[in-house]
Amino acid sequence: MITELPLQNLPNANQGLEAVFQAYGDFMFVVDEEGTILEQKSGDVLQLNISAQKNIHRKIQDLLPFEAGRQIVDGLSDLRAKKIAAQVEFSVSNISGKSWYESRLIPSVNRQVIVFIRDITKYKQSEEKIKIQLDQMAALRSIDLAITSGIDLTQTLSMILDYTRNHLAVDAASVLLLNLQNQRLEFAAGAGFWTAALQHTQLQIGEGLAGQAVQKRRVVHVPNLKTRKTDLLRSPFFGRENFMEYYAIPLIAKGEVLGVLEIFHRSTLSADQHWTNFLHTLAGQAAIAIDSAMMFKNLQYTNDELTLAYDKTIEGWSRALDLRDKETEHHTRRVTDLTLRLAQRMNIPDSELTHIRRGAILHDIGKVAMPDGILFKPGPLTDEEWVIMRRHPLIAVEILKPISYLIPALPIPRSHHEKWDGSGYPNGLAGEDIPLAARLFAFADVYDALTSDRPYRRAWSQAAALEYIRENSGTHLDPNIVSLFIRMMTE
Known part of the structure; x- marks a missing residue:
């Protein structure tokens, strides 16, 4: 339902402005473009300590703390330049802490400006x-x-x-x-x-x-x-x-x-x-x-303990082989050390060195299945005996493969008798088809065998052994590694 008011009862402009003033609890000022107060309506913002009296003809910026007054002046300047409403925000420190205010500057008639100042502390706190x-x-x-x-x-x-x-x-x-x-x-x-x-x-x-x-x-x-x-x-x-x-x-x-x-x-x-x-x-x-x-930390400690137990077990197996075959006693330790040194020279990651070490220690584990008559025969083996002997890498795989943590170490026990030219055993692999770990081990194995005493010959000198390695580059040994191995052994 629309109610029509008699014309004489409608508020005039001044009454309308006063009605707006009374409807809000904000501070409201009418100022000129320089900030001189022409009219004022006091609000509920007591923290500003602005008196409701004696402010007419004063500058609004003089009623506020310095920083707040400076922002009001800047807002009036923006309003003069752009002819659109401006908004500034400032804070005032008081006994209860910090209060925040929002001031809106709205252009009015006769180049006047209406300034609203509202307490927004609750909003800022939120x-x-x-x-x-x-x-x-x-x-x-x-x-x-x-x-x-x-x-x-x-x-x-x-x-x-x-x-x-x-x-x-x-x-x-x-x-x-x-x-x-x-x-x-x-x-x-x-x-x-x-x-x-x-x-x-x-x-x-x-x-x-x-x-x-x-x-x-x-x-x-x-x-x-x-x-x-x-x-x-x-x-x-x-x-x-x-x-x-x-x-x-x-x-x-x-x-x-x-x-x-x-x-x-x-x-x-x-x-x-x-x-x-x-x-x-x-x-x-x-x-x-x-x-x-x-x-x-506890898991790591347990894992370290378990790894140590694994390695001790592996070393025990190797020691058992050395005790069985006095001819090659300490051979395993020496070839393991040489293989690891060569692998480090090639910047192989530490994580892989662990598997290389285990593989080198277990390289001859397959010989546990070799008959004593073949393993300890003082003279050359027959063709039939060589067929049996050449099975020891495959026997090593059968022994180690069921042990999951030793699977990464298998390349050396399986392939350490392969040769670069493909004439090795058990699979006749050639070139880079031979796992890198087995190719590295081959250098250590050949060098140690040549420089160790055997019942049928005296140990070779280092120079003679290195010359043999150089001569077998590209046939038995990886030609890409020969110079690195020789440099390592002569430095």
Whole structure:
């Protein structure tokens, strides 16, 4: 339903402006282009301390703090130049903290400007809270990535402490880890300290503030360290830190206390519930990081132990062969060392060197199946005996292939008797079809055989052995490696 008002009851322009003024709680001014106040309507923005009286003919910029007034002047200048509304934002510090204001400058008739000033503190505080939350989420994401990527624990803890200081606005923070062997809390990482006061910390459970946090499994908070008799204050170095407020948060993962996160500040903290919640979140992330690092360390230790056991087993097999065949005793150790040296010269990665080493140690493992009459025959083998002897590389494959961790080491036991020209055994491989590890091993095997005493001949000199290797380049041995091997042996 539309109500028609009598013409005489309609408000005039001035009454309309006054009605607008009364409808809002903002400050409103009518100024000229230079900022001289012509009219004023006081709002509810008491923090600006602008009197409702005696402001006519004064400059609006003179009523505001310097920086706010300067922005108003800049806004008036922009408005004169562009003839469109301008908007500025400024803050004012007061007893309760910081207040934010938005000022809109709108051109009016007769070259006048209407200036609205509105308190937007609540909006800015909401923006700031959202920004803080986003920053905190980003920080937690970075910590998660550090934990899952297996970065060194010290680096992860340093990252957590940096985020703790930045996002909680505290002066210093440290992490003490619980040593499970001696049940003591030991310094692991710190940030923001002026001295080395805490770097040698060793506390028993229940000792000191951090020890109490572990013992009681709850946060220990001291609003003013200077009024408490604590072990911390007994340290002359700690006294120079001038800390006041303190928190100790136990780091608990899977029900086990792993350490303590300590927070230090040199004045009183303004800790609201959001601050406290994020503190506990960071402590939780630190506990997860420590637990993950301990699990990884234990897994690595177990893996190292297992690898050591594997290698000892392999060496035991090799030793058994040496004991059986006195003629080639220590041959395996020598050819393994030579093969690894040559592989390092060719810049083969360390991960592959492990497999080359194992393959070299086990190169003759197939001979365990050779009859003694053939293996220890003092004279030349017959053609039938050679057929049996040449099966030992294939026997090695049958022995080792079921052992998964030894599969990468198979190229040497299987192919160390292959020759570059294809005349070797058991598969008659030629050239680069022969695995590189087997080609490298061939140099060590030939060289050691020639330079070792045998019942049927004396050891050759190094010069004679290297000359033989040079002569067999391209037939028995890889011609691309010959010069490298000779240079290695003569340097």
